[in-house]
Amino acid sequence: MNHKTTISDCKIIDLPKIHDTRGNLTYLESFSQIPMEMRRIFWIYDVPGGELRGGHAMKEMNEFIIALSGSFDVLIDDGTHKVTFSLNRSFYGLYVPKLLWRQMINFSTNSVALVIASTEYDENDYILNYADFISVKYETKLYEID
Ligand code: TYD
Secondary structure, eight states: OOTTOOGGGOEEEEOOEEOOTTOOEEOOOHHHHSSSOOOEEEEEOOOOTTOOEEEEEESSOOEEEEEEESOEEEEEEOSSOEEEEEEOOTTEEEEEOSSOEEEEEOOOTTOEEEEEESSOOOGGGEEOOHHHHHHHHTTSSOOOOO
16 A cells, blocks of 8 residues: 555646537546546435535545536545645546545535546445544554455
């Protein structure tokens, strides 16, 4: 595991926007645009007002998050610093590498969060407890890797 990721490893990446009077089009093609493999896609929608999603770190998974519709904020915490990214257009996204605490908040009505993940789903990849996350970041104890 790379314990050293920081908030500065997160970045907003602009995607191509093909303007068209019939409607605009944006696309995403793996390495040419985002610095990770694309293994899985999921989306979060119908989020009730005030609800939060995420609230965990991933041991190996990197992700790229796009607000396909509406808006929401992504809070990133590297154990030392925190930053909030507001996503509200479908032609850019936020790259979030592994081992950063991430939470999604302030979902607007009818918002859709598209998440492109670098790995297939693995429940053992999650760090669900913030104290465990801090331990991993500061290497104060050995983390069990399955
Ligand atoms: P989870 O990642 O915990 O969502 P959040 O962090 O926003 O609360 O996923 C919620 C549930 O969905 C959990 O039971 C696992 C399941 N899930 C899958 O089965 N496959 C997936 O690709 C994802 C992302 C979640």
